[in-house]
Amino acid sequence: MVIHYKCPSCGSDMAFDADSGKLSCHSCGRQDDIETFSDEYITRTFTEDDAKEYHCENCGAVILTDTDTAATSCSFCGAGVVIADRLSGVLAPVKVIPFSITKEQAEVAFKKWCKNGLLTPKGFMSANRIKKITGLYVPFWLYDLNSEVEVHAEGRKVRTYSRGDYIYTETKYYDVYRNMDLYYKKVPVDASKKMNDELMDKLEPYHYKDLKTFKMPYLAGYIAEKYNFDDKELFPRVRQKVRKFIDSYIGSTIVGYTSVSYRDKRIDMKKDNSYYVLLPVWMVYYDYDKQEHTFAMNGQTGKVVGRPPISYGKVAAWFSGIAGTTFLSLKFIQWIVGAGL
Known part of the structure; x- marks a missing residue:
């Protein structure tokens, strides 16, 4: 099963926005809280088996995934989709830390x-x-x-x-x-x-x-x-x-x-x-x-x-700089000691 989240305002696909922590529509700018997002605007596409091939509800293109992928984006229209049957039952996560840093x-x-x-x-x-x-x-x-x-x-x-x-x-x-x-x-x-x-x-x-x-x-x-x-x-x-x-x-x-x-x-x-x-x-x-x-x-x-x-050249120069600084420091100490005699 492939899931799309449709914008209630314009019908475009919505995606999670790390900056606001909400579902966001990139077309009209609408943002919705995940906790209160209505099931009315969630579309699901079912498949008979757990194949590596799914159909995008948005544009009809074939979404190819490996068997480990649970969420991805359509390569043709860019819609974010979630493959729900790979996140259900024993495969369902208990918790998630959402992205807080944007791309x-x-x-x-x-x-x-x-x-x-x-x-x-x-x-x-x-x-x-x-x-x-x-x-x-x-x-x-x-x-x-x-x-x-x-x-x-x-x-x-x-x-x-x-x-x-x-x-x-x-x-x-x-x-x-x-x-x-x-x-x-x-x-x-x-x-x-x-x-x-x-x-x-x-x-x-x-x-x-x-x-x-x-x-x-x-x-x-x-x-x-x-x-x-x-x-x-x-x-x-x-x-x-x-x-x-x-x-x-x-x-x-x-x-x-x-x-x-x-x-x-x-x-x-x-x-x-x-x-x-x-x-x-x-x-x-x-x-x-x-x-x-x-x-x-x-x-x-x-x-x-x-x-x-x-850069091995920079590494060599760095060590040479340390050696040179140490040498100059010793010379400076000798000059001070000599001046005090």
């Missing part, structure tokens, strides 16, 4: 971010090389976790002192024990096989106070993916992700020792809850030196992640 704002923010790259090649910053910016709702699972932690360790305090002609080293050993319950709320893990996990992790954090109850109009005008992995399949990954925070926290509670050796560290991690949500991401595709570079931007906060090309 125009994303482009400006990305260019500003690029200008901070002092070691990128000449021309990378100044040229308008953005090939495409795509607003994408990425499927995530949010986990609420409870971890029971028990730690046995040995702490050592080493003190060195001298008496007469002798130097003494004193080592004291301590039994260290920790037993604690740790709770982590809304730990995100992306559930799309298309998205780079490292890239998605670096987009964090999102502000979960802005989570909304999922409604399909939020997706109108954007691309959305359905999840490829359920919460059980991704639990080992969220365990690995949270384990790093737990290890860091344990270390923060054992201080004041010269060294610490862990005898036993037991972490029993359990899932209290998991939520299927859609989070906003701007994907930026950038051409440079006959190659396409991919960057991602948090569609809520504007945080940009990616790896721009590096």
